[in-house]
Amino acid sequence: MTYRRDSDVHHPYGALVKNEKFVNLTEIWNSKTKEAIWLNNARASSRNRRVEFTEKLKSEGMNIDLMGNAFNNTPKECPRFARPPNCTHKLLSPYKFYIAFENSNCEDYVTEKFWEKAGWYNMVPIVFERKIYRNLGIPDEMYIAVNDFQNLEDFISFVKSVSSNKDKYLKYHQWRKQYRIIESSSENYGFCQLCQKLLKFRGLKLKEKSYANLKDWYSTPSCDNSFVDKYLQ
Numbered sequence: 730m731t732y733r734r735d736s737d738v739h740h741p742y743g744a745l746v747k748n749e750k751f752v753n754l755t756e757i758w759n760s761k762t763k764e765a766i767w768l769n770n771a772r773a774s775s776r777n778r779r780v781e782f783t784e785k786l787k788s789e790g791m792n793i794d795l796m797g798n799a800f801n802n803t804p805k806e807c808p809r810f811a812r813p814p815n816c817t818h819k820l821l822s823p824y825k826f827y828i829a830f831e832n833s834n835c836e837d838y839v840t841e842k843f844w845e846k847a848g849w850y851n852m853v854p855i856v857f858e859r860k861i862y863r864n865l866g867i868p869d870e871m872y873i874a875v876n877d878f879q880n881l882e883d884f885i886s887f888v889k890s891v892s893s894n895k896d897k898y899l900k901y902h903q904w905r906k907q908y909r910i911i912e913s914s915s916e917n918y919g920f921c922q923l924c925q926k927l928l929k930f931r932g933l934k935l936k937e938k939s940y941a942n943l944k945d946w947y948s949t950p951s952c953d954n955s956f957v958d959k960y961l962q
Contacts, residue, residue: 730919730920730923731947732837732838732839732840733836733837734837734864734865737938738919738922738923738926739919739922740918740919740920740922741837741839741865741918741919742839742840742841742843742844742912743839743841743843743844743845743848743910743911743912744910744911744918745866745867745868745904745908745909745910745911746908746909746910746911747907747908747909748905748906748907748908748909750909752902752905752906754899754902754903754905754906755899757851757899757902758895758898758899760822760823760851761823761824761825761851761898762823763792763794763823763824763825764791764792764793764824764825764826764888764889764892765791765792765793765794765824765825765826765827765828765855765888766793766794766795766796766820766821766824766826766827766828767783767793767794767795767796767797767827767828767830768796768797768804768817768820768821769795769796769797769798769799769800770797770798770799771797771798771799771832772798772799775832775833775954776832776833776954777830777831777832777833777834777857777954777956777957778954778957778958779830779831779832779857779957780799781957782830782957782960782961783795783828783830785881785961786881786884786885789881789882789885790885791885791888791889792889792892793828794824796820804820806819806820807820818849818850821846821850821852822850822851824850824852825852825853825891825892825898826852826853826854826855826873826888826892827842827846827847827850827852827853827854827855828855829842829843829846829854829855829856829872830842830855830856830857831857833952833954834857834858834861834952834953834954834956835861835951835952836861836864836951836952837861837864837865838861838952839861839862839865839867841912842854843856843862843872844910844912845912847871847872847910848909848910848911848912851902853871853872853873853891853898853901853902854871854872854873855872855873855874855875855888856872856873856874856875857874857875857876857956857957858874858875858876858956859874859876859877862874868904868908870900870901870903870904871901871904872901873887873888873891873901875960876956876960881961
C-alpha cells in the first residue's frame with residue numbers, strides 16, 4: 730500500500746471525488762489579496778534543488794513570500810510551537826498561489842503540498858512538471874506547471890497576468906464545480922481500497938504473491954531530479 734499506482738493497494742496522498750455542493754468562485758477571488766507563498770520548514774536540502782529554484786524565481790521578480798525554517802523566516806502568526814488555532818489557514822488563505830514543489834520529482838509522488846493547499850486554502854499550486862500530475866488524472870487547469878514555459882521570464886510574466894485578472898485566475902478554480910479534494914490520510918482512502926479488494930475476492934482461491942525485495946521495488950521509482958539544472962542551463 731503506497732502512493733504509487735503500481736502498488737497492490739493504491740494509497741495516494743489525496744484524490745478528487747464528486748462535488749455536490751455549490752461553489753462561489755467570486756468569493757474565492759475576493760478573498761485573495763496576495764500573490765504566492767511557500768511555507769517550508771525542512772532545513773535539509775533536497776535533491777531537486779527546489780529551494781534554490783524558488784529563490785531564483787524571487788530574485789527574478791516573482792512576488793513570493795518565503796517563510797519557514799528553510800528560510801529562517803518563521804511567520805509570527807504561526808510560531809512553530811504553540812500555534813494558535815487556525816493560524817495556518819489565516820496565513821495561507823489570502824494567497825493566490827502556493828509553491829508546491831516536492832522534495833523529489835518522482836512518478837506519482839504528489840503530496841499534501843499540492844492537495845492540502847488546493848483543497849483547504851483554495852490556492853492554485855505551482856509545480857515543476859505537468860506530466861506527473863496529468864498521469865494521475867488531475868485536471869490540467871488545477872495547477873500551473875513551470876515546464877510549460879520556455880524560460881523563467883515567460884513563466885513569471887504568465888503568473889503575474891493570471892494573478893491580476895479575475896477571469897484568468899478563476900479559470901484555475903473551475904474544477905471545483907465538479908470535484909472536491911479528499912486527503913487520503915484523513916479519510917483512510919487506501920484502507921477502504923484494501924477492504925473493497927478483500928470483499929471482492931472473499932471466498933475465492935487466490936494465487937499467492939510476494940516480493941523478493943520490497944526495498945528495491947519501493948526505493949527505485951521513476952525519478953528525475955535534474956529538472957532545475959536542465960531548465961536553468
